[in-house]
Amino acid sequence: MEKQELLRRIPSVEKVLEVREIVDLGRELPRWTIAESVRGVLAVLRKSISSGARTGEAEMDEIVSGVRASARRLARRGIRKVINATGVIIHTNLGRSPLSEQAMDAVREVATSYSTLEFDLDEGRRTSRTAHVEKLLRRIVGCDDAFAVNNNAGAVLLALNALAEGKEVIVSRGELVEIGGSFRLPDVMEKSGARMVDIGTTNRTRIEDYEKAITESTAILLKVHRSNFMMTGYVESVSSAALSELAHRRGLLMMEDLGSGALVDLSSLGTTREPLPQESLRDGADMVTFSGDKLLGGPQAGVIVGRGDLVEKMKTNPLARALRMDKMSLAALEETLRQYLEPDTVAETVPALKAISTPPAEIKKRVDAFCLMLSKGLGRAAEVTASEGESQIGGGSLPGTGLKTFLVGISRPGLSANEAIVRLRQCAIPVIARIVEDKVILDLRTVQPGEDEILAHQVIDALAAGGEQVERS
Numbered sequence: 001m002e003k004q005e006l007l008r009r010i011p012s013v014e015k016v017l018e019v020r021e022i023v024d025l026g027r028e029l030p031r032w033t034i035a036e037s038v039r040g041v042l043a044v045l046r047k048s049i050s051s052g053a054r055t056g057e058a059e060m061d062e063i064v065s066g067v068r069a070s071a072r073r074l075a076r077r078g079i080r081k082v083i084n085a086t087g088v089i090i091h092t093n094l095g096r097s098p099l100s101e102q103a104m105d106a107v108r109e110v111a112t113s114y115s116t117l118e119f120d121l122d123e124g125r126r127t128s129r130t131a132h133v134e135k136l137l138r139r140i141v142g143c144d145d146a147f148a149v150n151n152n153a154g155a156v157l158l159a160l161n162a163l164a165e166g167k168e169v170i171v172s173r174g175e176l177v178e179i180g181g182s183f184r185l186p187d188v189m190e191k192s193g194a195r196m197v198d199i200g201t202t203n204r205t206r207i208e209d210y211e212k213a214i215t216e217s218t219a220i221l222l223k224v225h226r227s228n229f230m231m232t233g234y235v236e237s238v239s240s241a242a243l244s245e246l247a248h249r250r251g252l253l254m255m256e257d258l259g260s261g262a263l264v265d266l267s268s269l270g271t272t273r274e275p276l277p278q279e280s281l282r283d284g285a286d287m288v289t290f291s292g293d294k295l296l297g298g299p300q301a302g303v304i305v306g307r308g309d310l311v312e313k314m315k316t317n318p319l320a321r322a323l324r325m326d327k328m329s330l331a332a333l334e335e336t337l338r339q340y341l342e343p344d345t346v347a348e349t350v351p352a353l354k355a356i357s358t359p360p361a362e363i364k365k366r367v368d369a370f371c372l373m374l375s376k377g378l379g380r381a382a383e384v385t386a387s388e389g390e391s392q393i394g395g396g397s398l399p400g401t402g403l404k405t406f407l408v409g410i411s412r413p414g415l416s417a418n419e420a421i422v423r424l425r426q427c428a429i430p431v432i433a434r435i436v437e438d439k440v441i442l443d444l445r446t447v448q449p450g451e452d453e454i455l456a457h458q459v460i461d462a463l464a465a466g467g468e469q470v471e472r473s
Helices: 003-008 013-017 020-025 031-050 060-075 101-111 131-141 152-164 185-192 207-213 240-249 277-282 308-315 327-339 351-357 360-381 417-425 452-463
Strands: 145-149 168-172 195-199 218-224 253-259 287-291 302-306 383-394 397-411 434-436 439-443
Touching: 003 031, 013 020, 013 031, 013 060, 020 031, 020 060, 031 060, 101 327, 131 145, 131 277, 131 302, 131 327, 145 152, 145 308, 152 168, 152 185, 152 218, 152 253, 152 287, 152 302, 152 308, 168 185, 168 207, 185 195, 195 207, 207 240, 218 240, 240 253, 253 277, 277 287, 277 302, 302 308, 360 383, 360 397, 360 452, 383 439, 417 434, 417 439, 417 452, 439 452
Parallel strands: 168 195, 168 218, 218 253, 253 287
Antiparallel strands: 145 302, 287 302, 383 397, 397 439, 434 439
């Protein structure tokens, strides 16, 4: 059949919209997704015929199938729930730390009603939107004052701009870290208006290096915690206490960027210890910055704690408004911080800490029950095994620190691990897993409590022999 005849036989948009299956689909999905999908499917059909890639007439069933798949893709939210079975607890690509139920209750309350965001009920007047979290941070960390902005890079940017614009900030060359998305500390410092002076070598920086670099233009000695990489071997760095002593002796400020934001001693939860902001302040730091959505276990935020007069300069800096947090993030941060007022239960109530502290024996019990569910559901279609392994903290925190765990391995004859992993991502609730030696690997340490059975159904549906992977429920 000639191209022109094939093009003439393509149905109109109106005709496709009148097909019964498409009309029924309109009762399930938003109308705009269906109209856009019809136009898109027909456009692709025309293009394939015009290019000669297609030489036969398209049946209506084929068009309807294409419209259905396209409309369902369009109807899905871009940011949606997934099941994290990777074993990476603070997974940057998957939203970092999940919030607690209490934090989510606080978010829902302020998001669906008016709130005391910037209103003091006792005085009946306007107040700062961060006042609620500032009180908690003063209590938990023991600082003079505190402030919160939308992320830790913003906290560093604001602090340097408010306190060192046009002046020098001295930092060890071995601490010039790159953070997510290829953003680098020197770039943040440059945008702040401060002039960076890097000292020492990649692996060794001494207190003498800082002292020699100090000039009349120096404002801050900056220490950056290497939270997302490790240095071993012939290395040397200067402690917070020693750097603070030098800074104050020379009439300068000492600032420390801790990045990962631990507020409790993680060694008590069975992993490597991380420096705490309260310790940095006790060692003499004038300001400390850290993240809210990493080891703290809250929403995305950049927290600043330290001397009251310095924090006040940041609060009144014009950048503070550009970097301010919204009401939902503040509500989540406040509720997360409240959980730290109960040190005996915080490891149970903050999901990131709970995932870190879960004993391997508890995960083993879950894995055994999970493997039984999979074996019953998949039968002989797949091989299901359990083995020991390691989970990772992730999120640029505690690099090289593994947590003992138990893994579920799945292999199916005739289906490669790469194909299986794609099928899992296409489930109604997408499952994010990893591949080891051509096996799909699931780590239940990062699967939320109550999700095991849901995950099992998703895996069985996706990997059952002969199953076609579409939008699965």
